[in-house]
Amino acid sequence: MKTIKVCIKRSEGFKEYMVETEEGMSVMDVLERIYDEQDNTLAFFRHEACHQEACGKCLVRVNGKVCLACGHEAVEDELVLEPWSDRVVRDLVCEQP
Numbered sequence: 092m093k094t095i096k097v098c099i100k101r102s103e104g105f106k107e108y109m110v111e112t113e114e115g116m117s118v119m120d121v122l123e124r125i126y127d128e129q130d131n132t133l134a135f136f137r138h139e140a141c142h143q144e145a146c147g148k149c150l151v152r153v154n155g156k157v158c159l160a161c162g163h164e165a166v167e168d169e170l171v172l173e174p175w176s177d178r179v180v181r182d183l184v185c186e187q188p
Contacts, residue, residue: 092112092113093111093112093113094110094111094112095109095110095112095166096108096109096169097109097110097169098169098170098172099172099182099183100171100172100174100182100183101182102179102181108125108130110124110129112166115165116165116166117160117162117163117164117165118151118162118166118172119161121166121170122172122183133182134180134182134183135151135160135182135183136148136160137149137160137161147159150185151173151175151183152172152173152175153170153171153172154170157175
């Protein structure tokens with residue numbers, strides 16, 4: 092296990108979380124861990140079919156690059172997570188085009 096710093100742009104500004112990660116965790120896994128263990132007010136898109144990289148609704152800006160939170164790219168270092176567009180509904184949830 093490794094503890095990383097995760098900065099998330101929330102409606103009221105950036106908030107920092109310290110998250111224990113395991114090898115192979117995705118951004119979605121990190122968001123779910125924050126929601127389940129630290130802050131159940133965090134808004135992000137997730138559903139039962141996630142981790143399929145199919146629907147595109149979990150888009151998020153990760154360290155400046157737009158990608159799918161459920162993607163298979165493993166989290167290794169500190170993260171800065173922001174909404175992928177300027178049409179923010181709440182926290183990391185954006186209106187779909």
